[in-house]
Amino acid sequence: MEQNEGGYFMKDRILSVDIFRGMTIVLMILVNTPGTWSAVYRPFLHAGWHGYTPTDLVFPFFLFIVGTSIAFAYKNKSVDASTYKKISVRSLKLIGLGLFLGAFTLTFPFIKDFADIRFPGVLQRIGVVFFFASILFINCNWKTLIGISVVLLLGYWLLMGFVPVNGVESTFDRAPNNLANYLDVQVFGTHIYKDDYDPEGLLSTVPSIVSSLLGIFTGLILLSKQPKKANILMGMGGALLILGYLWDVVFPINKALWSSSFVLVTAGWANLILALIYYLTDVKGITFGSIFRYAGANAIILYFLSSFISKIMGMIKIDGDKSLHGWLFDTVYVHDFMSLQLSSLLYGLTVVAFYCLLAYILYTRKIFIKV
Structure with a gap:
């Protein structure tokens, strides 16, 4: 097949x-x-900055379901050098396709001037997230993955909220002293979406990995012999939403920054919607x-x-x-x-x-x- x-x-x-x-x-x-x-x-x-619209749910939903697919693909698979090779090759293909989309133009030689090429992008982020989420999954049990997820989300919040930028107190606003924006400008220069931020930037890719890890947990539940899986997903979705909205008080829900609260809220909605679809199709x-x-x-x-x-x-x-x-x-x-x-x-x-x-x-x- x-x-x-x-x-x-x-x-x-x-x-x-x-x-x-x-x-x-x-x-x-x-x-x-x-x-x-x-x-x-x-x-x-998309939301102007803080907050979210239905459109802001779409990309994290895709990373979430990438994680679910990883659980399906590698749960019972023996891991050897070829596994790492396949994961690496697929990641590089996704990144390459993303770079191609950003660089392509109709005029010969069909590639933009180097200074005009955007390096980050949607497919690039999918490739990076797929790589790290897959490697973590095949090497760690679910308890370790939970610990890694907590560390990444807390660490990102602490970095964004408490690390000064050029001696200036950091901010979550779209400003030069926003750490994610600052690092993107320093690392990528002109190769970003806007002069002052990129929604698929470097630092914000770290918490986006957790979006996929949370999808892995959902995949493991779907693969398990647990009864009433839809109820479990509903409960997990509700819990993630509550935690996300509580975190929003100190770390605003923000898609462009892929804030930790954004990760939890979007994964919460993903679990709730998937639970409903699962109940209707796979149960009923x-x-x-x-x-x-x-x-x-x-x-x-x-x-x-x-x-x-x-x-x-x-x-x-x-x-x-x-x-x-x-x-x-x-x-x-x-x-x-x-x-x-x-x-x-x-x-x-x-x-x-x-x-x-x-x-x-x-x-x-x-x-x-x-x-």
Whole structure:
């Protein structure tokens, strides 16, 4: 039986995990491809800084389910040199794809000037998180992983909150004396998302590893012989939410910084939603969300293609300086009888429908592309 990018055999799959992964990747594509960024409904935008919107849940949900897949892939697998090689190669492929997305341009030699290339990115973070979470999982028991998670989250909070920056008291605000922002500027220079911060920056990658470790714990519960697994996940999700909101008082929930409170709150929601899907599909046997299952089986390649094609459509110019993306949106989706926000959303839903169709074709032909 062929394997998909999650790494475990099709016969061993838990349906709710694929549905959750597929829902996540579909939402990632939707929030990344509106018709115009000037008219987007608030839930489909990131929070300005502190706090979170539904959109801010999407990326941590994906890292969470990466951890769940790691538990499925390596729980009963013998570990040798080839295991470390496969983990390393896959991580490097993800990082390489991310760097390619950031560096690609349409003009020869098809690579941006070096000074304009962004080094961090979504796929780069997935690659780094997958590497460390996998290595930790195959070398540590669950109790040790809990200890590591606690140390990483507490350590990150202490670093961010109490280490002065150039002799100035540190802050959690978007400012030069924010330690995460400061380190990104010092290490990456111009190779970051904004002049003063990067949402996939260096230091904030550390707590994002815990997002995946928390997904591993969920995976172990799903693989266990524990009765009433949905109840356990619900309880764990609720506990994480409470702890996250308590921590928010001193370390604000913040996606750009991937704050420790953000890790707990997003993992809490992930457990609650996955518990509901698990109860409906794997316990009650209710059939729904097949299209998400198809998308979940080829999640990474769908995300890469959507990002790459969207970038190309933004680069191709027609009708003067208007991009192919802009021309298509204005010509097909913008009408006087509907709001620009609705037009923008309909464009995004059309993009999602295209990739769902592609996912269906790949799935029915048993094509599972591993990265």
